Amino acid sequence: MTQATIAVVAPGDMGSAIGHRLVGAGWRVITDLTDRSPRSRQLAATAGIIAVDGLATLAGEAEIVLSVMPPASALAFARRLAAAAGAARPLFVDLNAIAPATAQDIAAALGARGIDMIDGGIIGGPPRGADAGPRIYVAGYGLARLDGLRDAGLDIRSMDGGIGAASGLKMCYASLTKGITALQIEALVAARALGCAEDLHAELSFSQNALVARADAWLPQSCPKAYRWVGEMEEIADTFAAVGLTPDIFRGVADIYRFVEATPLGRETPETRGLAQDAGDVSSILAAALPAAKSD
Amino acid sequence: MTQATIAVVAPGDMGSAIGHRLVGAGWRVITDLTDRSPRSRQLAATAGIIAVDGLATLAGEAEIVLSVMPPASALAFARRLAAAAGAARPLFVDLNAIAPATAQDIAAALGARGIDMIDGGIIGGPPRGADAGPRIYVAGYGLARLDGLRDAGLDIRSMDGGIGAASGLKMCYASLTKGITALQIEALVAARALGCAEDLHAELSFSQNALVARADAWLPQSCPKAYRWVGEMEEIADTFAAVGLTPDIFRGVADIYRFVEATPLGRETPETRGLAQDAGDVSSILAAALPAAKSD
Numbered sequence: 001m002t003q004a005t006i007a008v009v010a011p012g013d014m015g016s017a018i019g020h021r022l023v024g025a026g027w028r029v030i031t032d033l034t035d036r037s038p039r040s041r042q043l044a045a046t047a048g049i050i051a052v053d054g055l056a057t058l059a060g061e062a063e064i065v066l067s068v069m070p071p072a073s074a075l076a077f078a079r080r081l082a083a084a085a086g087a088a089r090p091l092f093v094d095l096n097a098i099a100p101a102t103a104q105d106i107a108a109a110l111g112a113r114g115i116d117m118i119d120g121g122i123i124g125g126p127p128r129g130a131d132a133g134p135r136i137y138v139a140g141y142g143l144a145r146l147d148g149l150r151d152a153g154l155d156i157r158s159m160d161g162g163i164g165a166a167s168g169l170k171m172c173y174a175s176l177t178k179g180i181t182a183l184q185i186e187a188l189v190a191a192r193a194l195g196c197a198e199d200l201h202a203e204l205s206f207s208q209n210a211l212v213a214r215a216d217a218w219l220p221q222s223c224p225k226a227y228r229w230v231g232e233m234e235e236i237a238d239t240f241a242a243v244g245l246t247p248d249i250f251r252g253v254a255d256i257y258r259f260v261e262a263t264p265l266g267r268e269t270p271e272t273r274g275l276a277q278d279a280g281d282v283s284s285i286l287a288a289a290l291p292a293a294k295s296d
Numbered sequence: 297m298t299q300a301t302i303a304v305v306a307p308g309d310m311g312s313a314i315g316h317r318l319v320g321a322g323w324r325v326i327t328d329l330t331d332r333s334p335r336s337r338q339l340a341a342t343a344g345i346i347a348v349d350g351l352a353t354l355a356g357e358a359e360i361v362l363s364v365m366p367p368a369s370a371l372a373f374a375r376r377l378a379a380a381a382g383a384a385r386p387l388f389v390d391l392n393a394i395a396p397a398t399a400q401d402i403a404a405a406l407g408a409r410g411i412d413m414i415d416g417g418i419i420g421g422p423p424r425g426a427d428a429g430p431r432i433y434v435a436g437y438g439l440a441r442l443d444g445l446r447d448a449g450l451d452i453r454s455m456d457g458g459i460g461a462a463s464g465l466k467m468c469y470a471s472l473t474k475g476i477t478a479l480q481i482e483a484l485v486a487a488r489a490l491g492c493a494e495d496l497h498a499e500l501s502f503s504q505n506a507l508v509a510r511a512d513a514w515l516p517q518s519c520p521k522a523y524r525w526v527g528e529m530e531e532i533a534d535t536f537a538a539v540g541l542t543p544d545i546f547r548g549v550a551d552i553y554r555f556v557e558a559t560p561l562g563r564e565t566p567e568t569r570g571l572a573q574d575a576g577d578v579s580s581i582l583a584a585a586l587p588a589a590k591s592d
Contacts, residue, residue: 100490123499135499161491168490172483173499176507179483183475186541187468193539194396194464195457203419203431203469210506211472243489244586245482246551252544259542290540 003028004148007062007090009077010036011044013270014134015068017126018154020047021133025152032058055084062090064145068122071098072231078106082113091145095120095136097174097232099239100164107140107163116142119163121170127154139165171239175250178229179236181222182253184215185260185286188279192287201280215279223265223282224273226257233257263289299324300444303358303386305373306332307340309566310430311364313422314450316343317429321448328354351380358386360441364418367394368527374402378409387441391416391432393470393528395535396460403436403459412438415459417466423450435461467535471546474525475532477518478549480511481556481582484575488583497576511575519561519578520569522553529553559585 005028008019019029031044033051044051052058059065059081067077074096081092092110094103094117107117118140127133132155138146139159150156159165191200204212222229237250260266265275265285276282301324304315315325329337329347340347348354355361355377363373370392377388388406390399390413403413414436423429428451434442435455446452455461487496500508518525533546556562561571561581572578 124503135502137495137499159492159495165490165492165495169487169492169495169499172487172490172492172496175483175486176479176500176504179479180476182545183472183479186536186545187471187475190471190536190539190541191465191468193541194461194468194535196455196461196465196468199433199455199461199465200468203433203465204472206431207420208472239490240482240486243486245486245489245555246548248544248548248551249478249482250548252542252546252548255542255544 005030005062006149007031007058007065008049009058009065009067010069011040011047011049012068013043014122014126015066016040016043016047016049017128017133018066018068019044019049021127021154022149022152023048027148027152030058030061055081056086056088059085059088059090064091064093064149067092067094067096069096070228070231071096071102071235074098075102075106075109078117079109082110082115085113085115089115091115091142092117093120093138093146094118094167095122096167097121097170097235098167099171099235099242100168101238101242102235103164103167116140117163118143118146119166121166121173123170123173137166137169139163168239171236174232175236175240178222178233178257179249179253180214181218182233182256184211184219184279185222185256185282188215188219188283189286189290192283193290197280197283212279215282219279219282220265220273220276221270223260223263223276224268224270226260226266229257230254230261259289260286301326301358302445303327303354303361304345305354305361305363306365307336307343307345308364309339310418310422311362312336312339312343312345313424313429314362314364315340315345317423317450318445318448319344323444323448326354326357351377352382352384355381355384355386360387360389360445363388363390363392365392366524366527367392367398367531370394371398371402371405374413375405378406378411381409381411385411387411387438388413389416389434389442390414390463391418392463393417393466393531394463395467395531395538396464397534397538398531399460399463412436413459414439414442415462417462417469419466419469433462433465435459464535467532470528471532471536474518474529474553475545475549476510477514478529478552480507480515480575481518481552481578484511484515484579485582485586488579489586493576493579508575515575515578516561516569516572517566519556519559519572520564520566522556522562525553526550526557555585556582 120138124134191197233254237247241247416434420430487493529550533543537543
């Protein structure tokens with residue numbers, strides 16, 4: 001029996017871990033490494049993902065294409081794949097952190113070439129070892145075509161509501177987790193700049209102790225991911241604006257992550273980071289990088 | 297021995313409770329009820345606060361004036377008091393949720409008339425019964441002049457840093473508590489509008505259960521206070537902008553509370569509210585009030 005083939009684009013932290021789980025379940029997993037970083041090549045090789053040459057080959061060989069990439073790249077990638085697919089008609093599963101309207105744009109671009117799309121959103125960290133892995137929410141027509149992924153050990157959860165429903169859920173969820181992290185960064189950096197960081201820490205330890213623990217656990221590991229979150233926060237802003245809510249909160253959250261990205265903490269990688277051990281380290285380093293402080 | 301006299305302006309929830317504690321400790325507590333609501337008159341009377349006629353009388357009789365009011369009123373009130381004080385020189389204690397720069401503007405307006413100011417910020421709910429009450433942070437010169445308030449059972453905490461330090465602390469703290477509440481309102485209302493509210497609730501119950509409990513506890517009781525928080529969120533935006541951080545998050549948070557204020561939930565009072573029992577009720581009612589939904 002021929003192995004079923006699935007493409008995972010791109011093999012970053014999440015994509016390579018999903019690919020690895022599918023490889024373990026007997027799928028042939030391919031990717032296109034044209035112009036990818038040495039880190040992506042290494043992650044793909046370690047995961048057992050096979051490199052193929054270009055998107056035309058990828059689209060021709062894969063029954064299913066999983067798109068897992070920074071949100072700003074999602075629509076452009078779908079268009080490139082549609083253009084390269086020729087007569088091939090792989091099922092396209094968009095798992096990116098994008099606004100429902102962006103998901104609908106992607107569905108339209110693929111649909112114009114006769115390619116079906118399923119809308120998805122990933123909540124939780126990459127699947128590792130015996131871990132159940134993230135919840136992968138999916139919406140659209142023909143969700144039964146993903147049963148093979150569920151059988152392979154991915155936690156696929158079907159939603160009603162059609163294209164955009166899974167993306168909308170991801171946006172709302174991420175607005176809470178990454179929004180709270182941005183609020184904590186802004187408050188703690190401002191307190192440092194205003195000279196009341198110790199008082200704020202004492203007051204929070206007394207009245208909001210869960211927030212202190214959360215900041216220590218999450219702020220150091222969030223900084224190296226800030227560059228990826230800028231585009232995601234802008235997608236959240238668009239999502240909220242589309243239903244009549246203010247986009248300003250998440251435009252501002254994007255600003256916070258853009259600021260973090262440009263600091264020494266934002267330039268570290270998840271694998272090599274070490275400048276900050278707790279929230280106090282994070283706020284000290286970021287406060288020193290404030291534009292106002294620079295002009296002193 | 298003559299009773300020491302203190303003025304509390306205005307006797308809302310917080311001001312009347314602080315006044316009541318001071319009355320209990322033997323202070324003579326006065327206020328000016330000119331143009332105040334029947335609710336404020338009732339709160340003052342219940343607290344044992346004595347009404348005096350106009351700001352000139354108030355300034356002439358009080359050794360200390362505590363300003364406890366919505367932030368948008370704080371500077372205008374200080375100016376009116378300075379203009380009305382004549383030869384009187386009460387110590388002015390600003391306890392409002394204002395930006396450090398606003399506190400400095402108030403200190404300057406009072407200083408021009410020879411009136412000393414102490415900068416303060418209140419964190420926590422009104423003092424009730426045997427409860428320790430809120431932490432009242434104070435900064436500036438002559439903090440020993442507040443020892444009588446501490447002796448009366450108020451939790452007064454001195455800070456270094458001069459005028460603006462206590463206000464800065466209050467801004468950073470409130471940005472977390474009221475910011476997280478606004479993020480929850482926006483996410484849950486958006487999910488309702490996008491048709492994924494049940495899925496979001498299930499996912500949050502699984503992976504962020506503390507947020508579900510927090511939303512159910514806080515969202516219903518926050519809506520009647522939204523009108524008061526709009527100005528406070530704008531002061532937070534100004535505070536963050538002054539140190540080089542984005543003001544957009546809290547301009548957006550102010551938009552959220554402005555939106556809530558105009559809904560049936562925002563028009564309830566803390567004493568009479570009853571439309572919403574949990575976060576699900578809040579998001580349903582607010583989603584029905586969205587501009588986009590109205591145009592259907």
